Amino acid sequence: MTLLDQYLKAVAAQLPKDARDDIVAELRDMILTRFEAKEEELGRPLTDGEQEAILREVGHPLAVAGRYHTGANHLIGPELYPYFLFAVKIGLAALIVITLLASAIQVLVGELSLSEGIGHAFSNIVSGGITLIGFAAIAGFIIERQPEKPKFLREWRVKDLHLFEFAAFDTEALERSFKEGQKGKSMSVTMGFKSSSPAANALGAAMGLTVLLLWWTGVLPIADLRPGAGSWVMDGIDYGAILTSIVEVAFWPILAYLAARIGLELFRAWRPGARRVAALGQLTLALVRLGGLLWLWSYSPLSPVIHVDSMQALIDGARRMADGHFSLATLLTLIGLFMMIETVGNILGSAWRLATPARAETAKA
Structure with missing residues (x-):
């Protein structure tokens, strides 16, 4: 031959x-x-x-x-790449926040020293980031090879183009604010992240929720704070045992909730104009979330720790924290209340969007 x-x-x-x-x-x-x-x-x-x-x-x-290859000759093509990059940015941001929070809790309860906490956080951000980028690349690979490109690539709208400006540092706004400060005017410094479109916001939310889902299932073992792991005792309370008890009851419901939220956000990105359908989904999931928070507040293993009988008791706890007497129980109580208030606001907002005629919404948009 x-x-x-x-x-x-x-x-x-x-x-x-x-x-x-x-x-x-x-x-x-x-x-x-x-x-x-x-x-x-x-x-x-x-x-x-x-x-x-x-x-x-x-x-x-x-x-x-x-x-001579007639199909895709690249892992992720130029049309899909901005969406891939956007999803990776959101995922990494969520990963960093969750990892730092988990490491901070481990340092506070004395499970890790400060230096160990920093080392664990860095290690988990690197390993988790590689995993996230891998998942995003696999998703992009599959989408790129579909016989028909997704609707958000084929039927894009001008008002959705803010997606490509996400996380672009707005140097002009920063320079303008600086000059106003030099002239003695009120200096309003915007850190320069330009607003994104509804479709971009939905994609970002889906990616952030995916990070939570991967953490909840243990695919992303962030600082050993995944469900059911470890024993974290603070102020005589074993938060690790409480978390294990909660997971035994709520693992599958929370998994289903996160999956439903991801599906809803992907639908919003795919059909940004279907506001009333999205509002119905948001209303349903917000009611489910409120029910879960009420269970957590009144009946869960965490309830004896975070439940307060009066507003005065809550105010007293907040004052002690303001005076430097940190209490994880009080912090969790405040977080739980804020989450319930925010969820009630979501319910009211979703109900309003659902009741508002589509024509009026379109005119507003």
Whole structure:
């Protein structure tokens, strides 16, 4: 077998069967023409080394076969890449917040020293980030090879183009604020993150919720704070045991809730104009979330720790924290109350959007 035959055989192995013979014949003619031209120039037959040099000029068999490939020749194409990058940014941001919070709790309860907490946080951010980017790349790979591109790529709208400005540092606004400060005017410094579109917000929420879902299922073991792990005692309260008890009861309901939230956010990104359908989904999930928070407040293993009988008791606890007497129980109580207030606000807002005629919403938008 000649060098040319070996080369063409390697190329043919990478080509689609229906076009293989025609492409190989075309390549053979082209390469033989090069061989003949070089032989005429030298006045003698080519050596194996000279033939191999010409074959290298033609290109590696994988690269040559790729030129004839009719499908996607890239992992994530230029159309999908901004969405991939956006999802990765949101996912990494959520990962960093959760990891730092988990490490801070472990340091507070004395499970880790400060230096160990920093080391664990850095290690988990790196390993978790690689995992997230891998998941995003797999999703992009699958989407890129669908026979029909997703609707958000085919039927994009001008008002959704803020997606490509997400996390772009607004230097003009910062410079303008600085000049106003020099002139003695009130200096309102915006840290420069431009607002994004409803579709972008929905994609970002879906990515952040995916990070929570992966953490909850243990795929992202963030600082050993995944459900059911460890024993964290503070002020005589074993929060690790409480978390384990909660997980035994609520693991699957929370998993289903997170999956439903992710599905709703993806629907919002896919159909940003379907406001009333999205509002119905948001209202339903907000009611479910409120029920879960009420269970956590009144009936869960955490209830004896966070439940307060009067507003005065809550105010007294907040004052002690303001005076420097940190209490994780009081902090969790405040967080639980704020989450309930925020959830009630979501319920009212979703109910209003659901009751508002679609025409009025469109006019507002």
